[in-house]
Amino acid sequence: MALSRNARYVVFLTGFVGFIGLTLYPIAISPMLDSSEYKKIQKETRKHIDQEKIQPGNMPVWSDPFGRKKSEAE
Known part of the structure; x- marks a missing residue:
């Protein structure tokens, strides 16, 4: 029976989308x-890269951009 x-x-x-997937x-x-x-x-x-040496502007290597402020009660 012909389609x-x-x-x-x-x-x-379907075949084309499946192939891309x-x-x-x-x-x-x-x-x-x-x-x-x-x-x-x-x-x-x-392994051999010193991040502290190549970091520009004496910035820390990584810091949390969403750092939580410490309250005075803690």
């Missing part, structure tokens, strides 16, 4: 779900 023209269009469109999975989705591999690579490549 109607609309059914072939739906199959083609399968192509993007290892590039965009997988790194977001499991970042441990990238953290390991980053730790290895930045």
